[in-house]
Amino acid sequence: MMASNKILSVALDFGTTYSGYAFSFRHDKENIITSRWTGKDYISVKTPTSILFTPQRNFDSFGFEAEDKYATLSKNETHKDWYMFKYFKLVLINEKKLSTVTEIQDVYGKKMVAMDVFSAGIKFLKDEFSKNCSSQNVMMDDSYIQWVLTVPAIWDDAAKQFMRLAANKAGIPDESLMVMLEPDAAAMGSSIYSMCEEGDKYLILDCGGGTVDVSIMRKTSKGRVDCIYRPTGGIWGGTKVDDAFQEFLIEHFGVDNFQRMEKYEILEVLRSFESAKKKAQNPYEREVKIWLPLSLREHVDMLPIKKCINRDKLILNVDQIIDLFQKPVNKIVSHLQEVLQEPELYGLKYIIMVGGFSESAILQSAIRTNFSEIDVLVVENPGSAVLEGAVGVGHNPKVIESRRSAYTYGIETMKHFKEGFHNPTKAEIIDGERLCGDIFCKFVKINEVVKINQTTVTKSFNPTYLGQTSMLLSVYRSTSENPRYVTEPRCEKIGDIVVKMPDTTGEKDRKIEVSISFGETELRVEATDKTTGRKYTAAFDFLGN
Structure with a gap:
């Protein structure tokens, strides 16, 4: 529980695909400051959850910087002794015997202890927050900080304990740390909380890169909330669309040609695909272009896919992109249909969509179509809703009265x-x-x-x-x-x-x-x-x- 001397609430969102932090002071709670990551080609409130270690297994870089440096190393063919980790958070769901000595594989299959990787990533976010404060001439003693680390609602107790220990190893004292469920945090965001009236039942649909979490709340008479159904969800996040795209490439170019690509080329293709996904959701777009490396293009002369290639671009129609969304979207819809059969959820007023994957117009359309009898709302900044809500909970941890x-x-x-x-x-x-x-x-x-x-x-x-x-x-x-x-x-x-x-x-x-x-x-x-x-x-x- 937060002590009375905690004057600053800092939330860390260590996500499957993207990570960031946000904070505010107790005397000015509504003024939430979020992380900013800038570079030649990007300005973002979050940075990729990609982490690079030297051949000696020492931390080197995180996020966009890690991906850019690894791409340079790969082009110079000096990357194979380095350790590059991406999408590694999913190990905390998939690993059946998780422990502090569990090892995970980097993009080339080389192993490191998972605790070392996770703690280095959390420490990076913690240090970036400290640099942000220093740049504004704000010196803050650690004893005045309440840290809030968000985790998926579907994680079991072992994964939550693992993240707590990783945060401790990163320099966050246990007594100053709250481990908060992501949809619960999102539910306390100011925009969501203010739109709901006393007695309203609402479902938080938190669609991230790796996991989709469902949490169902009721606003109480005391201005707090009760969780009225146990957390549920699954691994149906935005990375499943990327997986479907890679399966598409293997199907049309052949597994041998796909495996011939260098790791940095796969990263660049996925970055290009990320842009294509956004364009495909524009109702005025009819086709999208995705960059392809020479290692794929030079072997397509006898393949039907050749007709879809113009110079160094793969040209797909919008319907082909939409098809790649269908597996995770159908899983999410099916799960919600099952959950909403529960009698205690009768009278649900809102489905509120948060998380980076909730920015998808394709997913939004599917939810609205299948649950037309319920108001489906998408918060203004879905990707940062968890962070902003977690900052608020750090100031007022008693806001959630009960859960299932x-x-x-x-x-x-x-x-x-x-x-x-x-x-x-x-x-x-x-x-x-x-x-x-x-x-x-x-x-x-x-x-x-x-x-x-x-x-x-x-x-x-x-x-x-x-x-x-x-x-x-x-x-x-x-x-x-x-x-x-x-x-x-x-x-x-x-x-x-x-x-x-x-x-x-x-x-x-x-x-x-x-x-x-x-x-x-x-x-x-x-x-x-x-x-x-x-x-x-x-x-x-x-x-x-």
């Missing part, structure tokens, strides 16, 4: 065995009593309303046997609504609390109270020994370190 639990949470325990109800294979005799082990003692079920930073449920547990000097309380989560045993396939152990009871006072009548509460995005579990008053907290290590 993404899992069913509980504690492993033992109960008196009931014939015909409990599994006989789990029966144990302890101190003359027949007990059933592996019981999932449920605290919160999936999609249940949980109040932020308030105790959700408290339950009491007792020692299992006489003379017990410590109690191990294992915390589990499940995607099932009502798991009976912690050994069921959809259950996962996420942490332990060890309660020490060296004097054994009270024996089996001794009470240990366990409470579960939720922070901004993270779970907190605490056990209290009612005999001594001593409190214990769970040690969650989602990264398996």
